[in-house]
Amino acid sequence: MTSRYSRQELFSPIGYEGQQKICQKHVLIVGAGALGSGNAEMLARAGVGKISIVDRDYVDWSNLQRQQLYCEEDVREHLPKAVAAKRRLEAINQEVKVEAFVQDLTPSGLSAFQHVDLIIDATDNFETRFLLNDFAVKHNIPWIYGACVGSYGITYTILPHQKPCLNCLMKTLPLGGATCDTSGIIAPTVAQVVSYQVTEALKILVEDWDALRNELVSFDSWKNEFSKINVNLLKQDTCQTCGANPTYPYLSNYSLSKVAVLCGRNTVQIRPAKYQAIDVKQYEKYLAPHVQNIHCNPYLLHCQIDQYKLVLFADGRVLIHGTNDVAEAKNIYYRYFA
Amino acid sequence: MFINGTTIEIPETVGTIQELLIYLKLQDKMVIVEQNGVILQKEDYSQVVKSTDTIEIVTFVGGG
Ligand SMILES: [Zn+2]
Numbered sequence: 001m002t003s004r005y006s007r008q009e010l011f012s013p014i015g016y017e018g019q020q021k022i023c024q025k026h027v028l029i030v031g032a033g034a035l036g037s038g039n040a041e042m043l044a045r046a047g048v049g050k051i052s053i054v055d056r057d058y059v060d061w062s063n064l065q066r067q068q069l070y071c072e073e074d075v076r077e078h079l080p081k082a083v084a085a086k087r088r089l090e091a092i093n094q095e096v097k098v099e100a101f102v103q104d105l106t107p108s109g110l111s112a113f114q115h116v117d118l119i120i121d122a123t124d125n126f127e128t129r130f131l132l133n134d135f136a137v138k139h140n141i142p143w144i145y146g147a148c149v150g151s152y153g154i155t156y157t158i159l160p161h162q163k164p165c166l167n168c169l170m171k172t173l174p175l176g177g178a179t180c181d182t183s184g185i186i187a188p189t190v191a192q193v194v195s196y197q198v199t200e201a202l203k204i205l206v207e208d209w210d211a212l213r214n215e216l217v218s219f220d221s222w223k224n225e226f227s228k229i230n231v232n233l234l235k236q237d238t239c240q241t242c243g244a245n246p247t248y249p250y251l252s253n254y255s256l257s258k259v260a261v262l263c264g265r266n267t268v269q270i271r272p273a274k275y276q277a278i279d280v281k282q283y284e285k286y287l288a289p290h291v292q293n294i295h296c297n298p299y300l301l302h303c304q305i306d307q308y309k310l311v312l313f314a315d316g317r318v319l320i321h322g323t324n325d326v327a328e329a330k331n332i333y334y335r336y337f338a
Numbered sequence: 339m340f341i342n343g344t345t346i347e348i349p350e351t352v353g354t355i356q357e358l359l360i361y362l363k364l365q366d367k368m369v370i371v372e373q374n375g376v377i378l379q380k381e382d383y384s385q386v387v388k389s390t391d392t393i394e395i396v397t398f399v400g401g402g
Contacts, residue, residue, distance in 0.1 A: 033402055034402065035402040036402070121402070122402050124400060146402060147399045147401055147402050148399065148401055149399045152397070154397070154398065169398075185401060216370065216396055218397065223344075225342040225343055225344055227343065227394045227395065227396055229396050233377050
């Protein structure tokens with residue numbers, strides 16, 4: 001398979017040597033939604049040695065418009081995104097080792113990734129991003145922030161200790177509401193952010209540090225706006241994450257919320273107080289007499305109770321679709337899973 | 339005013355960066371503002387803006 005990467009090797013900033021580096025690198029992609037799909041596919045085609053994907057969700061019809069790794073069959077099978085992504089990526093390039101993790105990102109989960117060469121941010125919330133930022137800075141791993149909503153996208157490459165970190169730029173975690181994006185998204189916005197992220201990723205993987213972009217970039221391709229800001233002066237010496245005396249506040253005080261309202265999705269996620277892997281098949285037998293449309297695969301169980309749709313994952317989490325009300329969701333959770 | 343690469347008419351009542359953010363309905367968003375090539379700290383938002391200024395505003399969003 002010597003010709004597989006020939007076009008990339010002909011591109012002189014990468015070359016044969018760069019390709020050898022790419023093939024030996026390990027990239028962690030956090031989130032397998034729209035940005036995660038796009039990043040993962042391009043990096044797999046580029047021949048990255050190993051790709052680890054962490055995502056807590058499963059594939060839904062509303063994902064297919066922009067999440068390029070998934071197809072209708074994945075929706076019908078109710079596959080977790082990380083699992084469906086692994087399947088597709090291995091079909092695209094079997095030379096790449098792909099690891100899938102169906103779970104929330106936590107400090108203990110992250111500890112397995114201390115030696116990755118790069119982290120791609122493809123999450124949909126700042127709670128996870130600040131955790132990621134602490135972890136990446138602590139272990140000196142470059143990471144690439146990317147986000148989008150509507151026709152607006154933003155991206156920034158963080159080289160720990162050399163450039164301001166996310167904590168320097170934002171100082172505090174924005175209040176929940178500020179990050180709840182309900183205004184939809186078009187696929188080209190995703191592709192554009194992905195292009196920026198993967199280009200920076202390739203520079204990092206071939207260790208062409210001088211080629212990295214220095215600015216925070218944002219654009220609105222429907223309004224034809226584009227903006228670039230050099231944020232180097234925002235690096236804070238007193239930063240709790242990348243300053244002189246770091247405390248890594250998000251990594252050390254991380255409290256995994258037991259109950260989370262999933263923004264803009266009319267869904268509540270509830271997790272057991274203590275992590276415990278469960279056998280969803282067993283629950284299928286137990287729940288079947290009480291619920292409708294039950295469906296089970298090795299990763300999760302799906303069913304309908306009254307107006308609610310429930311999803312039980314093998315890591316013990318339950319998604320309750322059809323409500324934003326925590327009390328209402330807890331009520332159902334305790335009735336069937338406690 | 340030249341904002342994010344586009345010329346935008348801003349009413350004369352907008353006199354400061356903070357007022358500009360309110361006018362653009364960005365006051366509740368996480369933003370970074372650059373005025374004539376100089377990046378501003380939050381404390382600088384009372385700074386005067388002029389119609390000849392070049393402003394870059396980047397908004398942090400969460401979706402992905
Ligand atoms: Zn910092």
